[in-house]
Amino acid sequence: MVDVPDAESRFDEARRLSRLLIAIAEQAKSDFAEAIAPLDLPVPLARAILQLNEPAPMRDLADHLTCDRSYITNLADQLGERGLVARVPGDDRRVKLLALTEAGVAMREQISTAVAERNVLMRRLSDTERQALAPLLEAVLRPESSAPPT
Amino acid sequence: MVDVPDAESRFDEARRLSRLLIAIAEQAKSDFAEAIAPLDLPVPLARAILQLNEPAPMRDLADHLTCDRSYITNLADQLGERGLVARVPGDDRRVKLLALTEAGVAMREQISTAVAERNVLMRRLSDTERQALAPLLEAVLRPESSAPPT
DNA sequence: TATTGTTATACTCTATAACTATA
DNA sequence: TATAGTTATAGAGTATAACAATA
Numbered sequence: 001m002v003d004v005p006d007a008e009s010r011f012d013e014a015r016r017l018s019r020l021l022i023a024i025a026e027q028a029k030s031d032f033a034e035a036i037a038p039l040d041l042p043v044p045l046a047r048a049i050l051q052l053n054e055p056a057p058m059r060d061l062a063d064h065l066t067c068d069r070s071y072i073t074n075l076a077d078q079l080g081e082r083g084l085v086a087r088v089p090g091d092d093r094r095v096k097l098l099a100l101t102e103a104g105v106a107m108r109e110q111i112s113t114a115v116a117e118r119n120v121l122m123r124r125l126s127d128t129e130r131q132a133l134a135p136l137l138e139a140v141l142r143p144e145s146s147a148p149p150t
Numbered sequence: 151m152v153d154v155p156d157a158e159s160r161f162d163e164a165r166r167l168s169r170l171l172i173a174i175a176e177q178a179k180s181d182f183a184e185a186i187a188p189l190d191l192p193v194p195l196a197r198a199i200l201q202l203n204e205p206a207p208m209r210d211l212a213d214h215l216t217c218d219r220s221y222i223t224n225l226a227d228q229l230g231e232r233g234l235v236a237r238v239p240g241d242d243r244r245v246k247l248l249a250l251t252e253a254g255v256a257m258r259e260q261i262s263t264a265v266a267e268r269n270v271l272m273r274r275l276s277d278t279e280r281q282a283l284a285p286l287l288e289a290v291l292r293p294e295s296s297a298p299p300t
Numbered sequence: 301t302a303t304t305g306t307t308a309t310a311c312t313c314t315a316t317a318a319c320t321a322t323a
Numbered sequence: 324t325a326t327a328g329t330t331a332t333a334g335a336g337t338a339t340a341a342c343a344a345t346a
Contacts, residue, residue: 005277011266013280018178018269020287025175026216027291028168044336058305066176068338073306087305094304094345116161119168124290130163133286137170140274141177194313209327218315223329237328244322244327 027120035118036111041082048075049084049108055099057090079104177270185268186261191232198225199234199258205249207240229254 005013036046051064058072065072076098079085084104087096100108116122121130186196201214208222215222226248229235234254237246250258266272271280 010272010277010280013284014269014272015262015266017271017280017284017287018265020284020291021175021178021271024171024287024290025178028171028175042335059303067336069305070307070339071337074337076305090304092304092346096305112165115168116165119164120290121167121171122160122164124292125286127160129286129289130160130167132282134163134167134170136275136279136283136286137167137174139279140174140270141170142274192312207327217313219328220316220330221314224314226328240327242323242327246328 024120031118031120032115035114039107039110039114041107041111042078044075045079045082045084046111048072048079049100049104049111052085052098052100052104052108055088055097057095057097059095061098174270181268181270182265185264189257189260189264191257191261192228194225195229195232195234196261198222198229199250199254199261202235202248202250202254202258205238205247207245207247209245211248 032046033043036043039046047065048061051061058076059069062069062072076085076087079098080087083101084107085098086101088099089095090097121133125133182196183193186193189196197215198211201211208226209219212219212222226235226237229248230237233251234257235248236251238249239245240247271283275283
């Protein structure tokens, strides 16, 4: 009975961890915003650019960013106005791919570097700590089916 | 030189962890929303209620939720309409405290339970994993001044 | 008939600025 | 003069519904 916490204290602990996680996520979010501030690019556009490693159907982007297709149209328009992406026709003629322009690729590089440098995980954790953290975060995201090995 | 990753791979690793962290935070956010959906209460109101352990000046709430005082007025109005909180005068007569009503306390209990039960950290991590995770999350949030022990 | 992207519109969350009443 | 809360307004981010083109 020594090592098995009762249900209530497990809940309390999970709540405490949740609060920590939320605080970290908020920190990460504002880190991201601050990192890209000099680039004069709204956060959602930056997030979209980071997704565009390869030209991709707008539909795929909607899936990856978990948002509506109409919002992708909106983002694509804004990115187009800035000359950062172009719509290119797909094989299936209903489909349009979004592809970074040359300027878009350069911007992606800038975003990526700025964000990594300011990253709270870089600033506050040692190499050892980061190595310990990775498998735990992966465990949180493992598929629903796999129950935790209690 | 074996154990010291070069700068580039450290960046890559931090980026990977960041993506994981963001994915988890999004999961946690939608878990929260789903958990409280049956309660028919908007997310920001639920978050505010969770803060109101004790009656607190509206100003304090603004600090804890890191938002503008005017928004707290907004939240307090909505919570008031639902009969969940009441404004009570403070000693300093400029100050108003927000206090949960009886219905508010009951709602807080419901939110708290629903959220803890659905919590992704409860669902996917073992007790052991949660115990390992806590100090790492705390390290991420430690004050800027304390450099990581590389 | 189902799917892709678009358009027009509207909603939620939150901030800014100007105000009031105290201190 | 500075602080707590309020009001009115505005903006960012995102969704819904109806639609056109293609499959």
